[in-house]
Amino acid sequence: MTPSRGRVRAAALVVAALACAACGSSGHKQAGHGRVLRVPGSYKTIQAAVGAARPGDLVLIAAGVYHETVTVADEHTGIVIRGLDRNHVVLDGQNQLGDGLDIHADGVAVENLTVRRYLVNGVVWSPSSEYRGGEQLQGWRGSYITAYDNGLYGVYAFGAEHGRFDHVYASGQPDSGVYVGDCNPCHALVRDSVAEHNQVGYEATNASGDASVLDNVWTRNRVGVEIDSLRKEPGFPQQGSTLTSNRIVDNNDRGAPRAEQGGFGAGVAVNGGSANDVADNLVSGHSEVGIVVLDSPDSAATNNTVRANRLEANATDLALETQSGLSQGNCFSANQAPGGGLRSVPSRLHALTGNSCGHSLTIGHERLRLLPAPPQVSYQTLPAPPPQPNMPAAATAPAQPAVGAPERETAG
Amino acid sequence: MSRRAFSALVLLVCGLLAGCGSQHPKLKSNATGTPATDAQVLTLARVLESDFEHGGARFTANLQVNGQPAQATGRVDFRSGRGTALVSPTDPGLGPPRRFYWTRSTVLAQAAPGSRQYQRQVPDEQGNPVHGMIGFINLLSAETIDNTANIAAAAPRLIGHTTISGAPVDEFRYGLSGDTTLWILTGSELLRQVYTTRVTGGLTIDLLTHEPVKIDLPPAAHA
Numbered sequence: 001m002t003p004s005r006g007r008v009r010a011a012a013l014v015v016a017a018l019a020c021a022a023c024g025s026s027g028h029k030q031a032g033h034g035r036v037l038r039v040p041g042s043y044k045t046i047q048a049a050v051g052a053a054r055p056g057d058l059v060l061i062a063a064g065v066y067h068e069t070v071t072v073a074d075e076h077t078g079i080v081i082r083g084l085d086r087n088h089v090v091l092d093g094q095n096q097l098g099d100g101l102d103i104h105a106d107g108v109a110v111e112n113l114t115v116r117r118y119l120v121n122g123v124v125w126s127p128s129s130e131y132r133g134g135e136q137l138q139g140w141r142g143s144y145i146t147a148y149d150n151g152l153y154g155v156y157a158f159g160a161e162h163g164r165f166d167h168v169y170a171s172g173q174p175d176s177g178v179y180v181g182d183c184n185p186c187h188a189l190v191r192d193s194v195a196e197h198n199q200v201g202y203e204a205t206n207a208s209g210d211a212s213v214l215d216n217v218w219t220r221n222r223v224g225v226e227i228d229s230l231r232k233e234p235g236f237p238q239q240g241s242t243l244t245s246n247r248i249v250d251n252n253d254r255g256a257p258r259a260e261q262g263g264f265g266a267g268v269a270v271n272g273g274s275a276n277d278v279a280d281n282l283v284s285g286h287s288e289v290g291i292v293v294l295d296s297p298d299s300a301a302t303n304n305t306v307r308a309n310r311l312e313a314n315a316t317d318l319a320l321e322t323q324s325g326l327s328q329g330n331c332f333s334a335n336q337a338p339g340g341g342l343r344s345v346p347s348r349l350h351a352l353t354g355n356s357c358g359h360s361l362t363i364g365h366e367r368l369r370l371l372p373a374p375p376q377v378s379y380q381t382l383p384a385p386p387p388q389p390n391m392p393a394a395a396t397a398p399a400q401p402a403v404g405a406p407e408r409e410t411a412g
Numbered sequence: 413m414s415r416r417a418f419s420a421l422v423l424l425v426c427g428l429l430a431g432c433g434s435q436h437p438k439l440k441s442n443a444t445g446t447p448a449t450d451a452q453v454l455t456l457a458r459v460l461e462s463d464f465e466h467g468g469a470r471f472t473a474n475l476q477v478n479g480q481p482a483q484a485t486g487r488v489d490f491r492s493g494r495g496t497a498l499v500s501p502t503d504p505g506l507g508p509p510r511r512f513y514w515t516r517s518t519v520l521a522q523a524a525p526g527s528r529q530y531q532r533q534v535p536d537e538q539g540n541p542v543h544g545m546i547g548f549i550n551l552l553s554a555e556t557i558d559n560t561a562n563i564a565a566a567a568p569r570l571i572g573h574t575t576i577s578g579a580p581v582d583e584f585r586y587g588l589s590g591d592t593t594l595w596i597l598t599g600s601e602l603l604r605q606v607y608t609t610r611v612t613g614g615l616t617i618d619l620l621t622h623e624p625v626k627i628d629l630p631p632a633a634h635a
Contacts, residue, residue: 071450098454098560119557120457126561151557158561174556233562260555376555 034080034399036060046070046081046091053079058399061113063088069118072103074128078139078401079105083113084394086144087387093118093150095380100150104128107139107403112391114146115154117380122147122170126158136161136183141402144391148172149379153179154195159234161187164406167389168193172382174257176203177221182235185209189407196220197382199259201251204228206235210407217247222373223263224251224283229272231298238273238299243281250285257379264288264373267314270304272296278306283314288371289345290314293330294321303329303358311337316368319345320353325365331357445571448584452570453560455601456584459594460554462601464490468625471549473497476613477541480506484545487625490553494627499542513629514546520630530630548615552603576604576618 034056041062043049047070049059055078063085070091072079081101083089091100091113100115101123108125115122125140140163147154147170154170154177157163161183170177170193177195179202180188186207191214195201201218204211205228218224225248229238248267263269265288270276272295283290290311293301301322311317317337322328333354335342342350346366353361391397448456463469468491473484477499486497493516500509508525514535519542523529533540537547568586571593575581581595581604595605607616 069450098450098457102450119454120560124561126564152559156561159565234565258555 034058038062039066040064050076050079050081055079055107056399056401058082060084060395061089065090065092067092067094067097069093069097069099070101072101072105072108074104074106076108077105078107078403080109080111080399080401081113082109082111082391082394082399086112086146086390086394087114089113091115091118095119095151099124100147102126103140104137106137107401109141109143109400109402109406110145111142112144112394114148115150116146116148116384117150119151121152121156122150122154122173124153124156124158125160125163126156127160138162139402139404139406141165141406143167144389145169146385146388147177148385149382151379153177154198155179156181157188158182161185162405162407163187163402164189164191164409166190166192167391168195169385169388170195170201171197171385172257172379173198174376174379175259175262176200176226178202179204180207180211181205182233183207183209183211184235186211186241187405187407188212189214191215193217194219197253197256199223199256199262200226201248202226204238204241205230206233206238207241208235208237208239209241211241212407213241213243213246215245217249218267219247219249219251220253220256221251222253222256222258222265223269224248224267224286225269226263227268227270227273227276229274229296229299229301236298238276240275241273242277242279243268244277244279246281248281248283252285252287254374255377255382257377257382258373262373263370265315265371267291269294270301270306272299272301274302274304276304278304279308281309282312283309283317284312286314289316289319289368291317291335292319292321292368294319295323300324300328301330305330305357306332306335308334309336311335311342314343316345317343318349319368320349320363321345321367322363324360325362326360327353327356327363328360329356329358331355333357445569445583445585448568448570448586452582452584453563453568455582455596456563456568456586456594457558457560458601459558459596459603460552461557463603463619463622464553464555466602466622466624467491468623469552469619470621470623470625471497472618472620473545473549474614474616475541475545477501479613481613482541484542486512487627488549488552489625489627492627493550494629495546495549496627497542497545512542512546513627515629516550519543519546528630545615545617548606548608549617552606552617552619573598579604581605 037049039061059081103125127137137160144167149172156179159182177198194217201221203226252265267283267286268291270293331353468489481502484497484499488495511522513520519533520530566586571583580598585593591609593607605618
């Protein structure tokens with residue numbers, strides 16, 4: 001970023017912050033400065049309203065089906081794009097358009113609408129290419145979004161810091177329903193969301209530092225949660241995320257579309273990466289494995305902690321697979337199964353690693369027997385999901401741009 | 413998921429194949445053309461998926477083996493991950509052709525020219541240029557669309573319009589240093605040719621057709 005561009009960007013963020021100066025964690029105080037740009041009342045298209053929006057403005061969309069790709073260019077910082085009715089404000093790509101909402105500006109929040117049938121992503125936050133070279137998008141939020149039957153990801157934050165997904169519902173994506181990637185530190189929160197019938201419910205690739213996934217439901221996907229450390233994507237290596245108090249159940253859905261080389265029947269896969277904390281989750285009903293920590297093709301999984309999870313009815317509850325045959329500082333402790341009958345690979349994983357977090361001990365080279373991936377299912381033919389809950393007071397709630405630290409604010 | 417098709421191809425080829433950094437004499441390394449539009453990025457994102465949907469391809473390749481130019485002619489089934497190629501030194505005096513088969517996990521190399529015996533080899537994409545070529549071919553299709561955000565981050569550029577064997581193509585170049593060039597059949601979202609300077613001496617793969625292909629592995633060699 002050039003200095004002049006940096007000053008412009010900083011000034012825009014200050015304006016957005018001032019516009020939302022009265023927005024506290026309750027989210028119901030008057031914003032003060034922002035205008036309401038109505039679609040289609042004042043603007044025929046969402047794109048037209050976004051193009052006219054200034055920091056602090058609310059683009060408020062009436063019920064209808066909109067066949068648009070909406071691009072939020074980097075100068076439109078600190079705006080809020082909101083549907084009046086989550087289930088009846090629908091952006092529909094008709095399996096012809098690329099992304100639903102393609103956001104390159106800092107501080108943009110998207111709320112209370114549905115995105116479906118786009119060839120790539122439902123909603124994506126990522127820096128514009130001009131910003132690449134290390135600078136990340138600052139401030140993002142997706143709340144009460146329904147994303148279904150899109151060709152890659154449902155909702156997606158890539159190269160973006162300080163953000164939050166809450167009350168998202170994502171289904172029918174042949175890759176991930178919810179994705180956070182390429183950030184360090186992310187300062188990201190994913191909570192109170194649901195993903196089902198995707199290849200992966202929640203995926204985080206190279207998402208490091210202050211990345212919390214809390215109180216979500218990841219169910220009936222092919223794989224529930226995947227935390228990846230991959231060299232071929234920016235932000236490698238991954239370290240330091242938390243996965244806590246999620247309900248991760250029955251991720252063996254043969255009816256979900258699949259991705260290239262995608263897995264099947266796993267609740268949580270920590271694929272490389274370091275110092276991730278997987279704790280206090282319910283992980284149940286998986287035909288392959290409940291929670292597995294393994295080396296990625298690019299990096300060893302080290303110093304990850306899997307603790308105090310409740311595991312039920314998984315073919316194997318816990319697994320640790322390393323190329324070295326050593327625990328590499330990964331540890332499993334205080335996890336519980338009904339009747340105390342934890343099944344692990346290698347067996348006695350608790351006894352081997354429970355008291356050796358951060359230390360490397362011999363565990364051997366025992367491997368899970370991988371299940372073949374069931375045949376592909378076209379994401380373009382899956383049925384629509386049921387209606388999802390609306391955000392409170394969508395018609396009257398003041399605009400709350402994603403400035404400051406959205407990951408710290410109370411969700412909904 | 414663990415594979416991001418072209419973005420993986422562009423970002424990783426240096427890791428997959430040996431000898432990063434060499435230059436093809438016919439190409440300039442500096443950026444030319446115009447930045448790809450959103451529509452063109454979407455086209456790039458769909459290319460590998462389109463290749464997959466068509467099933468397979470016949471191809472030719474130009475590569476370097478032991479510092480000498482070589483050519484390969486073969487077929488690949490993108491859906492099964494199987495393929496076969498006959499690799500020949502450009503200079504026939506340097507040796508006879510040798511046939512290879514592959515699956516997603518194994519390379520089968522003809523034990524000797526003309527032999528019906530094949531040796532099973534562990535893929536070594538960095539150390540063996542034929543394996544490197546196979547690895548590259550395996551990246552030329554994908555079951556899902558590619559990630560437009562990753563492609564955009566690699567600064568794709570439209571270099572221009574030309575023809576290959578009479579077929580109109582759009583030429584794109586991208587990658588962190590602009591060293592992978594793609595020729596996409598105009599209006600079809602199908603890859604015709606790809607060239608990278610990240611491989612010693614350069615690697616060109618020309619997909620002559622896009623059609624279903626069935627590869628039968630040599631007897632007793634199923635992997």
